[in-house]
Amino acid sequence: MRPLYFIFRFALALSFRLFFKRVKQVRPSNKRFGRTIFVSNHPSAFLDPLVISCLRKPVVFFMTRSDVFNRFTRPIFWLAHMLPIYRQQDGGNPQEKNKAVFKKATQALARNRNLLLFGEGITDDVFERRLKPIKKGAIRIGFTALEDLNWSVQIEVQGLGINYTDPGVLRSDVLIAAAEPIVLNNYKDAYLENPSKVISELNGELEIRMQRQITHLNAEHHVLLHEQIMMLNRKGMHVSCYDSTISLEDRWDYSRQLALKMNELNESANQQLINFSTDTLSPYLKQLAQIGLSEAELYWFTLKRNWKVRTIMLALIQLPFFLLGLIHVAVPHILVKRFVESKFERKVFWSSAKMGMLLVLLPLWNIFVFVALSFLIYEKWYFWLTYFVALNFVAVAYYLFIKNTTLLRKSLRYNAQSLQTIVAERKRVLEQLEKLQF
Numbered sequence: 001m002r003p004l005y006f007i008f009r010f011a012l013a014l015s016f017r018l019f020f021k022r023v024k025q026v027r028p029s030n031k032r033f034g035r036t037i038f039v040s041n042h043p044s045a046f047l048d049p050l051v052i053s054c055l056r057k058p059v060v061f062f063m064t065r066s067d068v069f070n071r072f073t074r075p076i077f078w079l080a081h082m083l084p085i086y087r088q089q090d091g092g093n094p095q096e097k098n099k100a101v102f103k104k105a106t107q108a109l110a111r112n113r114n115l116l117l118f119g120e121g122i123t124d125d126v127f128e129r130r131l132k133p134i135k136k137g138a139i140r141i142g143f144t145a146l147e148d149l150n151w152s153v154q155i156e157v158q159g160l161g162i163n164y165t166d167p168g169v170l171r172s173d174v175l176i177a178a179a180e181p182i183v184l185n186n187y188k189d190a191y192l193e194n195p196s197k198v199i200s201e202l203n204g205e206l207e208i209r210m211q212r213q214i215t216h217l218n219a220e221h222h223v224l225l226h227e228q229i230m231m232l233n234r235k236g237m238h239v240s241c242y243d244s245t246i247s248l249e250d251r252w253d254y255s256r257q258l259a260l261k262m263n264e265l266n267e268s269a270n271q272q273l274i275n276f277s278t279d280t281l282s283p284y285l286k287q288l289a290q291i292g293l294s295e296a297e298l299y300w301f302t303l304k305r306n307w308k309v310r311t312i313m314l315a316l317i318q319l320p321f322f323l324l325g326l327i328h329v330a331v332p333h334i335l336v337k338r339f340v341e342s343k344f345e346r347k348v349f350w351s352s353a354k355m356g357m358l359l360v361l362l363p364l365w366n367i368f369v370f371v372a373l374s375f376l377i378y379e380k381w382y383f384w385l386t387y388f389v390a391l392n393f394v395a396v397a398y399y400l401f402i403k404n405t406t407l408l409r410k411s412l413r414y415n416a417q418s419l420q421t422i423v424a425e426r427k428r429v430l431e432q433l434e435k436l437q438f
Contacts, residue, residue, distance in 0.1 A: 063117040066084065109155060142157050284426065315404045
Protein backbone atom coordinates (compact mmCIF):
# COMPACT_ATOMS: atom_id res chain seq x y z
CA MET A 1 0.00 0.00 0.00
CA ARG A 2 1.20 3.47 -0.83
CA PRO A 3 1.68 5.88 2.12
CA LEU A 4 -1.39 8.10 1.81
CA TYR A 5 -3.69 5.16 1.10
CA PHE A 6 -2.32 3.41 4.20
CA ILE A 7 -2.87 6.52 6.35
CA PHE A 8 -6.43 7.08 5.12
CA ARG A 9 -7.33 3.39 5.41
CA PHE A 10 -6.30 3.04 9.05
CA ALA A 11 -6.94 6.59 10.27
CA LEU A 12 -10.46 6.59 8.90
CA ALA A 13 -11.35 3.06 10.00
CA LEU A 14 -11.98 4.16 13.60
CA SER A 15 -13.59 7.43 12.50
CA PHE A 16 -16.08 5.60 10.31
CA ARG A 17 -16.92 3.16 13.10
CA LEU A 18 -17.85 6.22 15.15
CA PHE A 19 -19.48 8.17 12.31
CA PHE A 20 -21.80 5.27 11.52
CA LYS A 21 -23.92 3.80 14.30
CA ARG A 22 -24.20 0.46 12.50
CA VAL A 23 -21.95 -1.01 9.79
CA LYS A 24 -22.89 -4.22 8.03
CA GLN A 25 -21.45 -6.18 5.12
CA VAL A 26 -23.39 -8.74 3.11
CA ARG A 27 -21.19 -11.34 1.40
CA PRO A 28 -17.90 -9.64 2.43
CA SER A 29 -14.64 -10.44 0.67
CA ASN A 30 -11.99 -12.17 2.78
CA LYS A 31 -9.09 -11.51 0.38
CA ARG A 32 -6.95 -8.38 0.71
CA PHE A 33 -5.42 -8.70 -2.76
CA GLY A 34 -6.74 -10.16 -6.01
CA ARG A 35 -7.66 -9.39 -9.59
CA THR A 36 -11.19 -8.16 -9.10
CA ILE A 37 -12.69 -5.05 -10.66
CA PHE A 38 -15.23 -3.79 -8.15
CA VAL A 39 -18.05 -1.66 -9.58
CA SER A 40 -20.12 0.32 -7.10
CA ASN A 41 -23.08 2.65 -7.13
CA HIS A 42 -22.24 6.27 -6.30
CA PRO A 43 -24.81 7.83 -3.93
CA SER A 44 -22.51 10.16 -1.98
CA ALA A 45 -19.59 11.58 -3.97
CA PHE A 46 -16.30 11.68 -1.99
CA LEU A 47 -17.64 9.52 0.84
CA ASP A 48 -18.16 6.37 -1.26
CA PRO A 49 -14.51 5.50 -2.08
CA LEU A 50 -13.50 6.15 1.53
CA VAL A 51 -16.26 3.89 2.87
CA ILE A 52 -15.41 1.02 0.51
CA SER A 53 -11.65 1.20 1.06
CA CYS A 54 -11.81 1.63 4.85
CA LEU A 55 -14.66 -0.71 5.78
CA ARG A 56 -13.92 -3.60 3.38
CA LYS A 57 -10.86 -5.83 3.42
CA PRO A 58 -9.73 -5.66 -0.27
CA VAL A 59 -7.05 -3.11 -1.12
CA VAL A 60 -8.17 -1.18 -4.21
CA PHE A 61 -6.92 1.27 -6.83
CA PHE A 62 -9.58 3.90 -7.56
CA MET A 63 -10.58 4.91 -11.07
CA THR A 64 -11.37 8.60 -10.52
CA ARG A 65 -12.81 11.23 -12.87
CA SER A 66 -9.98 13.01 -14.64
CA ASP A 67 -11.10 16.61 -14.05
CA VAL A 68 -9.93 16.52 -10.42
CA PHE A 69 -6.35 15.75 -11.47
CA ASN A 70 -3.91 18.64 -11.95
CA ARG A 71 -0.20 19.20 -11.38
CA PHE A 72 -0.78 19.75 -7.65
CA THR A 73 -3.22 16.93 -6.94
CA ARG A 74 -1.72 14.29 -9.25
CA PRO A 75 1.18 13.24 -6.92
CA ILE A 76 -1.17 13.23 -3.91
CA PHE A 77 -3.72 11.11 -5.76
CA TRP A 78 -0.96 8.73 -6.87
CA LEU A 79 -0.06 8.16 -3.21
CA ALA A 80 -3.75 7.44 -2.52
CA HIS A 81 -4.06 4.72 -5.24
CA MET A 82 -6.05 6.93 -7.62
CA LEU A 83 -6.00 6.66 -11.42
CA PRO A 84 -7.75 9.13 -13.77
CA ILE A 85 -10.59 7.94 -16.00
CA TYR A 86 -11.67 10.21 -18.86
CA ARG A 87 -15.37 10.74 -19.52
CA GLN A 88 -17.17 11.96 -22.65
CA GLN A 89 -18.49 15.04 -20.84
CA ASP A 90 -14.94 16.09 -19.91
CA GLY A 91 -14.19 16.89 -23.55
CA GLY A 92 -11.11 16.10 -25.64
CA ASN A 93 -10.60 12.57 -26.92
CA PRO A 94 -11.45 10.34 -23.94
CA GLN A 95 -11.03 7.05 -25.79
CA GLU A 96 -7.46 7.87 -26.78
CA LYS A 97 -6.56 9.19 -23.32
CA ASN A 98 -8.09 6.14 -21.64
CA LYS A 99 -5.78 3.79 -23.55
CA ALA A 100 -2.90 4.87 -21.29
CA VAL A 101 -5.15 4.52 -18.24
CA PHE A 102 -6.18 1.02 -19.31
CA LYS A 103 -2.50 0.08 -19.49
CA LYS A 104 -1.98 1.22 -15.89
CA ALA A 105 -5.09 -0.71 -14.89
CA THR A 106 -3.66 -3.81 -16.60
CA GLN A 107 -0.40 -3.37 -14.71
CA ALA A 108 -2.29 -3.16 -11.42
CA LEU A 109 -4.30 -6.31 -12.20
CA ALA A 110 -1.14 -8.12 -13.29
CA ARG A 111 0.36 -7.36 -9.87
CA ASN A 112 -2.65 -9.01 -8.20
CA ARG A 113 -4.24 -5.68 -7.27
CA ASN A 114 -7.96 -4.83 -7.29
CA LEU A 115 -9.62 -1.89 -9.04
CA LEU A 116 -12.66 0.13 -7.97
CA LEU A 117 -14.92 2.01 -10.38
CA PHE A 118 -18.15 3.88 -9.80
CA GLY A 119 -20.20 2.61 -12.69
CA GLU A 120 -22.83 5.37 -12.79
CA GLY A 121 -20.14 7.98 -13.46
CA ILE A 122 -21.96 10.76 -11.57
CA THR A 123 -23.55 11.49 -8.20
CA ASP A 124 -27.01 13.10 -7.94
CA ASP A 125 -27.38 16.39 -6.08
CA VAL A 126 -30.04 14.77 -3.89
CA PHE A 127 -29.47 11.41 -2.21
CA GLU A 128 -31.71 8.85 -3.99
CA ARG A 129 -32.20 5.11 -3.59
CA ARG A 130 -31.87 4.04 -7.21
CA LEU A 131 -29.20 2.94 -9.69
CA LYS A 132 -28.49 4.97 -12.79
CA PRO A 133 -27.34 3.20 -16.00
CA ILE A 134 -23.91 1.57 -15.64
CA LYS A 135 -21.07 2.51 -18.00
CA LYS A 136 -19.19 -0.21 -19.87
CA GLY A 137 -15.73 0.84 -18.65
CA ALA A 138 -15.26 -1.93 -16.07
CA ILE A 139 -16.00 -4.74 -18.53
CA ARG A 140 -13.78 -3.12 -21.18
CA ILE A 141 -10.89 -2.71 -18.73
CA GLY A 142 -11.20 -6.36 -17.69
CA PHE A 143 -11.14 -7.77 -21.22
CA THR A 144 -8.36 -5.36 -22.28
CA ALA A 145 -6.25 -6.63 -19.39
CA LEU A 146 -6.97 -10.27 -20.25
CA GLU A 147 -5.89 -9.70 -23.87
CA ASP A 148 -2.70 -7.92 -22.80
CA LEU A 149 -1.93 -10.75 -20.36
CA ASN A 150 -2.75 -13.46 -22.95
CA TRP A 151 -5.65 -14.73 -20.80
CA SER A 152 -3.09 -16.20 -18.39
CA VAL A 153 -4.82 -14.96 -15.19
CA GLN A 154 -8.39 -14.90 -13.93
CA ILE A 155 -10.10 -11.52 -13.76
CA GLU A 156 -13.50 -10.95 -12.17
CA VAL A 157 -15.95 -8.05 -12.19
CA GLN A 158 -18.04 -7.74 -9.03
CA GLY A 159 -20.88 -5.33 -8.35
CA LEU A 160 -21.14 -3.58 -4.96
CA GLY A 161 -24.07 -1.75 -3.42
CA ILE A 162 -23.53 0.99 -0.83
CA ASN A 163 -26.71 1.46 1.21
CA TYR A 164 -26.76 4.51 3.49
CA THR A 165 -29.65 5.46 5.70
CA ASP A 166 -28.39 9.01 5.05
CA PRO A 167 -24.72 9.76 4.22
CA GLY A 168 -24.97 13.30 5.55
CA VAL A 169 -26.02 12.39 9.10
CA LEU A 170 -23.62 11.46 11.89
CA ARG A 171 -24.54 8.20 13.65
CA SER A 172 -26.50 6.97 10.64
CA ASP A 173 -26.08 3.44 9.24
CA VAL A 174 -24.39 1.89 6.21
CA LEU A 175 -24.62 -1.55 4.64
CA ILE A 176 -22.34 -2.72 1.81
CA ALA A 177 -23.58 -5.68 -0.23
CA ALA A 178 -21.56 -7.60 -2.82
CA ALA A 179 -23.06 -9.39 -5.84
CA GLU A 180 -21.96 -12.69 -7.31
CA PRO A 181 -18.81 -11.92 -9.39
CA ILE A 182 -18.66 -12.30 -13.16
CA VAL A 183 -15.59 -14.30 -14.26
CA LEU A 184 -14.60 -12.71 -17.57
CA ASN A 185 -12.41 -15.68 -18.60
CA ASN A 186 -15.58 -17.76 -19.01
CA TYR A 187 -16.55 -15.59 -21.97
CA LYS A 188 -13.26 -15.77 -23.89
CA ASP A 189 -14.56 -17.50 -27.02
CA ALA A 190 -17.65 -15.32 -27.28
CA TYR A 191 -15.59 -12.17 -26.71
CA LEU A 192 -13.03 -13.06 -29.39
CA GLU A 193 -15.89 -13.64 -31.83
CA ASN A 194 -17.89 -10.47 -31.05
CA PRO A 195 -16.35 -8.15 -28.40
CA SER A 196 -19.02 -5.41 -28.54
CA LYS A 197 -21.88 -7.83 -28.09
CA VAL A 198 -20.29 -9.58 -25.09
CA ILE A 199 -19.34 -6.29 -23.40
CA SER A 200 -22.93 -5.01 -23.75
CA GLU A 201 -24.47 -8.25 -22.51
CA LEU A 202 -22.17 -8.55 -19.51
CA ASN A 203 -22.64 -4.88 -18.66
CA GLY A 204 -26.39 -5.45 -18.65
CA GLU A 205 -25.94 -8.48 -16.38
CA LEU A 206 -23.68 -6.46 -14.06
CA GLU A 207 -26.31 -3.72 -13.82
CA ILE A 208 -29.02 -6.25 -12.87
CA ARG A 209 -26.80 -7.78 -10.19
CA MET A 210 -25.99 -4.34 -8.77
CA GLN A 211 -29.67 -3.38 -8.62
CA ARG A 212 -30.25 -6.39 -6.36
CA GLN A 213 -27.67 -5.08 -3.85
CA ILE A 214 -29.44 -1.78 -3.27
CA THR A 215 -32.88 -0.25 -3.08
CA HIS A 216 -33.65 0.41 -6.73
CA LEU A 217 -36.75 2.30 -7.85
CA ASN A 218 -37.56 2.44 -11.55
CA ALA A 219 -39.86 5.48 -11.40
CA GLU A 220 -38.47 8.75 -10.12
CA HIS A 221 -41.84 9.78 -8.65
CA HIS A 222 -41.67 6.71 -6.37
CA VAL A 223 -38.39 7.77 -4.73
CA LEU A 224 -39.84 10.24 -2.21
CA LEU A 225 -42.95 8.12 -1.57
CA HIS A 226 -40.79 5.06 -0.86
CA GLU A 227 -38.87 7.08 1.77
CA GLN A 228 -42.12 8.33 3.32
CA ILE A 229 -43.56 4.81 3.59
CA MET A 230 -40.40 3.64 5.39
CA MET A 231 -40.68 6.68 7.65
CA LEU A 232 -44.26 5.80 8.63
CA ASN A 233 -43.98 2.06 9.18
CA ARG A 234 -40.45 2.25 10.69
CA LYS A 235 -39.32 -1.00 9.05
CA GLY A 236 -36.79 0.16 6.47
CA MET A 237 -33.65 2.23 5.94
CA HIS A 238 -35.04 5.62 7.00
CA VAL A 239 -32.35 7.52 8.89
CA SER A 240 -34.39 8.56 11.95
CA CYS A 241 -37.65 6.58 11.83
CA TYR A 242 -36.97 2.89 12.40
CA ASP A 243 -37.57 0.10 14.88
CA SER A 244 -34.25 -0.45 16.67
CA THR A 245 -35.18 -4.09 17.36
CA ILE A 246 -35.03 -4.84 13.60
CA SER A 247 -31.51 -5.65 12.35
CA LEU A 248 -29.88 -3.43 9.76
CA GLU A 249 -29.81 -6.32 7.27
CA ASP A 250 -33.56 -6.91 7.71
CA ARG A 251 -34.22 -3.18 7.27
CA TRP A 252 -32.13 -3.23 4.08
CA ASP A 253 -34.02 -6.26 2.81
CA TYR A 254 -37.39 -4.64 3.57
CA SER A 255 -36.32 -1.47 1.74
CA ARG A 256 -35.36 -3.50 -1.36
CA GLN A 257 -38.56 -5.57 -1.28
CA LEU A 258 -40.70 -2.45 -0.89
CA ALA A 259 -39.01 -0.90 -3.94
CA LEU A 260 -39.49 -4.12 -5.92
CA LYS A 261 -43.19 -4.13 -5.04
CA MET A 262 -43.55 -0.51 -6.16
CA ASN A 263 -41.70 -1.27 -9.40
CA GLU A 264 -44.14 -4.09 -10.21
CA LEU A 265 -47.41 -2.20 -9.54
CA ASN A 266 -49.98 -2.35 -12.31
CA GLU A 267 -51.63 0.84 -13.51
CA SER A 268 -54.61 0.56 -11.16
CA ALA A 269 -52.54 -0.17 -8.04
CA ASN A 270 -50.10 2.60 -8.92
CA GLN A 271 -52.97 5.09 -9.22
CA GLN A 272 -54.28 4.02 -5.80
CA LEU A 273 -50.86 4.66 -4.31
CA ILE A 274 -50.68 8.08 -5.98
CA ASN A 275 -54.15 8.94 -4.62
CA PHE A 276 -53.04 7.88 -1.12
CA SER A 277 -49.98 10.12 -1.39
CA THR A 278 -51.99 13.11 -2.62
CA ASP A 279 -55.18 12.80 -0.55
CA THR A 280 -53.99 11.27 2.73
CA LEU A 281 -50.23 11.41 3.23
CA SER A 282 -49.50 14.93 1.95
CA PRO A 283 -52.15 16.65 4.17
CA TYR A 284 -50.74 14.81 7.22
CA LEU A 285 -47.17 15.89 6.45
CA LYS A 286 -48.39 19.47 5.91
CA GLN A 287 -50.03 19.43 9.35
CA LEU A 288 -46.75 18.23 10.86
CA ALA A 289 -44.86 21.03 9.13
CA GLN A 290 -47.39 23.63 10.34
CA ILE A 291 -46.85 22.70 13.98
CA GLY A 292 -43.06 22.55 13.46
CA LEU A 293 -42.53 18.83 14.04
CA SER A 294 -40.95 16.01 12.09
CA GLU A 295 -42.38 12.49 12.03
CA ALA A 296 -39.47 11.31 14.20
CA GLU A 297 -40.11 14.05 16.80
CA LEU A 298 -43.85 13.32 16.92
CA TYR A 299 -43.10 9.65 17.54
CA TRP A 300 -40.63 10.46 20.33
CA PHE A 301 -42.87 13.03 22.04
CA THR A 302 -46.06 10.94 22.02
CA LEU A 303 -45.32 7.26 21.40
CA LYS A 304 -41.83 6.56 22.77
CA ARG A 305 -42.12 5.45 26.38
CA ASN A 306 -39.85 7.09 28.98
CA TRP A 307 -37.83 8.79 26.26
CA LYS A 308 -37.36 12.02 28.21
CA VAL A 309 -35.84 10.36 31.28
CA ARG A 310 -33.43 8.32 29.16
CA THR A 311 -32.48 11.35 27.04
CA ILE A 312 -31.80 13.50 30.14
CA MET A 313 -29.60 10.76 31.60
CA LEU A 314 -27.66 10.44 28.33
CA ALA A 315 -27.20 14.21 28.12
CA LEU A 316 -25.81 14.29 31.67
CA ILE A 317 -23.32 11.54 30.79
CA GLN A 318 -22.36 13.39 27.58
CA LEU A 319 -22.03 16.81 29.26
CA PRO A 320 -18.34 16.45 30.35
CA PHE A 321 -17.38 15.31 26.86
CA PHE A 322 -19.33 18.22 25.36
CA LEU A 323 -17.32 20.63 27.52
CA LEU A 324 -14.09 19.03 26.31
CA GLY A 325 -15.48 19.24 22.77
CA LEU A 326 -15.82 23.01 23.12
CA ILE A 327 -12.01 23.09 23.34
CA HIS A 328 -11.05 20.27 20.97
CA VAL A 329 -13.86 20.15 18.38
CA ALA A 330 -15.97 23.31 18.25
CA VAL A 331 -13.53 25.73 16.57
CA PRO A 332 -12.40 23.50 13.66
CA HIS A 333 -15.95 22.14 13.22
CA ILE A 334 -17.49 25.59 12.92
CA LEU A 335 -14.77 26.78 10.53
CA VAL A 336 -15.07 23.71 8.29
CA LYS A 337 -18.89 23.82 8.33
CA ARG A 338 -18.97 27.46 7.25
CA PHE A 339 -16.30 26.99 4.60
CA VAL A 340 -17.80 23.88 2.99
CA GLU A 341 -21.39 25.14 2.98
CA SER A 342 -20.33 28.44 1.43
CA LYS A 343 -17.93 27.03 -1.17
CA PHE A 344 -19.62 23.77 -2.26
CA GLU A 345 -22.85 24.46 -4.11
CA ARG A 346 -23.80 20.77 -4.31
CA LYS A 347 -24.92 19.49 -0.90
CA VAL A 348 -24.04 15.93 -1.88
CA PHE A 349 -20.36 16.87 -1.36
CA TRP A 350 -20.84 18.43 2.07
CA SER A 351 -20.56 15.42 4.39
CA SER A 352 -17.53 13.87 2.69
CA ALA A 353 -15.77 17.24 2.26
CA LYS A 354 -16.33 18.07 5.93
CA MET A 355 -15.03 14.69 7.02
CA GLY A 356 -11.91 14.96 4.84
CA MET A 357 -11.12 18.48 6.02
CA LEU A 358 -11.76 17.68 9.68
CA LEU A 359 -9.49 14.66 9.38
CA VAL A 360 -6.66 17.10 8.65
CA LEU A 361 -7.70 20.14 10.68
CA LEU A 362 -8.74 18.44 13.93
CA PRO A 363 -5.32 16.82 14.53
CA LEU A 364 -3.50 20.06 13.64
CA TRP A 365 -5.72 22.11 15.96
CA ASN A 366 -5.35 19.64 18.81
CA ILE A 367 -1.58 19.37 18.42
CA PHE A 368 -1.55 23.13 19.00
CA VAL A 369 -3.90 22.71 22.00
CA PHE A 370 -1.81 19.88 23.46
CA VAL A 371 1.42 21.87 23.15
CA ALA A 372 -0.22 24.74 25.00
CA LEU A 373 -1.64 22.43 27.67
CA SER A 374 1.65 20.59 28.12
CA PHE A 375 3.23 23.81 29.43
CA LEU A 376 0.42 24.14 31.95
CA ILE A 377 -0.11 20.49 32.83
CA TYR A 378 2.94 18.26 32.73
CA GLU A 379 2.16 14.65 31.85
CA LYS A 380 3.97 11.77 30.20
CA TRP A 381 3.83 11.47 26.43
CA TYR A 382 1.60 8.35 26.56
CA PHE A 383 -1.04 10.34 28.47
CA TRP A 384 -1.27 12.82 25.60
CA LEU A 385 -1.28 10.03 23.00
CA THR A 386 -4.16 8.25 24.77
CA TYR A 387 -6.00 11.55 25.10
CA PHE A 388 -5.45 12.26 21.40
CA VAL A 389 -6.99 8.90 20.37
CA ALA A 390 -9.90 9.45 22.77
CA LEU A 391 -10.83 12.66 20.95
CA ASN A 392 -12.76 10.53 18.43
CA PHE A 393 -15.17 9.61 21.22
CA VAL A 394 -15.22 13.19 22.52
CA ALA A 395 -16.30 14.40 19.06
CA VAL A 396 -19.20 11.94 18.89
CA ALA A 397 -20.37 12.74 22.44
CA TYR A 398 -20.13 16.48 21.63
CA TYR A 399 -22.48 15.98 18.68
CA LEU A 400 -24.91 13.71 20.58
CA PHE A 401 -25.14 16.15 23.51
CA ILE A 402 -26.18 18.95 21.13
CA LYS A 403 -28.68 16.64 19.42
CA ASN A 404 -30.23 15.42 22.69
CA THR A 405 -30.46 18.84 24.37
CA THR A 406 -32.00 20.32 21.20
CA LEU A 407 -34.65 17.59 21.27
CA LEU A 408 -35.34 18.19 24.96
CA ARG A 409 -35.68 21.95 24.48
CA LYS A 410 -38.06 21.47 21.59
CA SER A 411 -40.22 19.04 23.57
CA LEU A 412 -40.97 21.81 26.12
CA ARG A 413 -43.18 23.51 23.50
CA TYR A 414 -45.51 20.53 23.25
CA ASN A 415 -47.40 18.12 25.46
CA ALA A 416 -49.03 14.80 24.65
CA GLN A 417 -52.56 16.21 25.05
CA SER A 418 -52.05 19.01 22.53
CA LEU A 419 -50.74 16.51 19.97
CA GLN A 420 -53.61 14.02 20.17
CA THR A 421 -55.27 15.35 17.00
CA ILE A 422 -52.15 14.86 14.86
CA VAL A 423 -51.52 11.47 16.50
CA ALA A 424 -55.04 10.37 15.50
CA GLU A 425 -54.35 11.58 11.95
CA ARG A 426 -51.12 9.59 11.91
CA LYS A 427 -53.04 6.47 12.93
CA ARG A 428 -55.51 7.04 10.08
CA VAL A 429 -52.67 7.39 7.57
CA LEU A 430 -51.14 4.11 8.75
CA GLU A 431 -54.50 2.35 8.45
CA GLN A 432 -54.87 3.56 4.87
CA LEU A 433 -51.32 2.42 4.12
CA GLU A 434 -52.07 -1.02 5.55
CA LYS A 435 -55.17 -1.33 3.34
CA LEU A 436 -52.89 -0.80 0.35
CA GLN A 437 -50.76 -3.67 1.75
CA PHE A 438 -47.62 -1.60 2.22
